Amino acid sequence: MSNINIILYIYMKFEPLLISIIEAIYVIYMFNYFKTRYSLSFPVIYYNSYFTHPIGKHKYPKSNICKFGHDMSWLIAIYLIIMGYLFSIYKKNKYLSSINRLVLFTIFLFSLLNLNAVVYLLPIFIIEIFMK
Numbered sequence: 001m002s003n004i005n006i007i008l009y010i011y012m013k014f015e016p017l018l019i020s021i022i023e024a025i026y027v028i029y030m031f032n033y034f035k036t037r038y039s040l041s042f043p044v045i046y047y048n049s050y051f052t053h054p055i056g057k058h059k060y061p062k063s064n065i066c067k068f069g070h071d072m073s074w075l076i077a078i079y080l081i082i083m084g085y086l087f088s089i090y091k092k093n094k095y096l097s098s099i100n101r102l103v104l105f106t107i108f109l110f111s112l113l114n115l116n117a118v119v120y121l122l123p124i125f126i127i128e129i130f131m132k
Contacts, residue, residue, distance in 0.1 A: 019131070020084020023124050024077035030120040031073030035061035040115035053114050064116040076107060080124070104128055 037058045053066040065073075083100055090096060104125060111117040 014088045016087035017084040020080045024080045027073050027077050027124060031065045031069050035063055037061050039064045040119060065114060069114060069117055100128060
């Protein structure tokens with residue numbers, strides 16, 4: 001077997017895991033390190049300090065994700081990697097797909113606390129729903 005065939009075999013076997021690792025890196029970057037001057041949140045929403053996020057247009061770029069979002073991004077990333085691994089082992093498993101959709105729906109509901117989080121997570125929702 002040539003090296004190219006081995007690489008292709010590994011890629012085809014672990015494609016969901018590779019996609020999930022890229023998704024996890026994306027979520028961690030967007031929620032913890034990405035900064036912008038614009039906030040998409042509702043101006044009438046105020047929470048306690050753990051859920052507080054900047055509202056409106058800012059003079060300097062800043063993260064528009066609250067501390068809760070920063071913490072949850074790490075859990076979402078771990079979840080994505082675990083599900084990617086499971087999907088690479090159990091291809092097209094109906095039960096895994098159901099669990100994945102339920103967890104994604106829960107993540108979507110919590111992300112509604114901040115519309116920036118919804119926008120940042122849209123690519124993840126699209127990939128997870130339509131590719132797995």
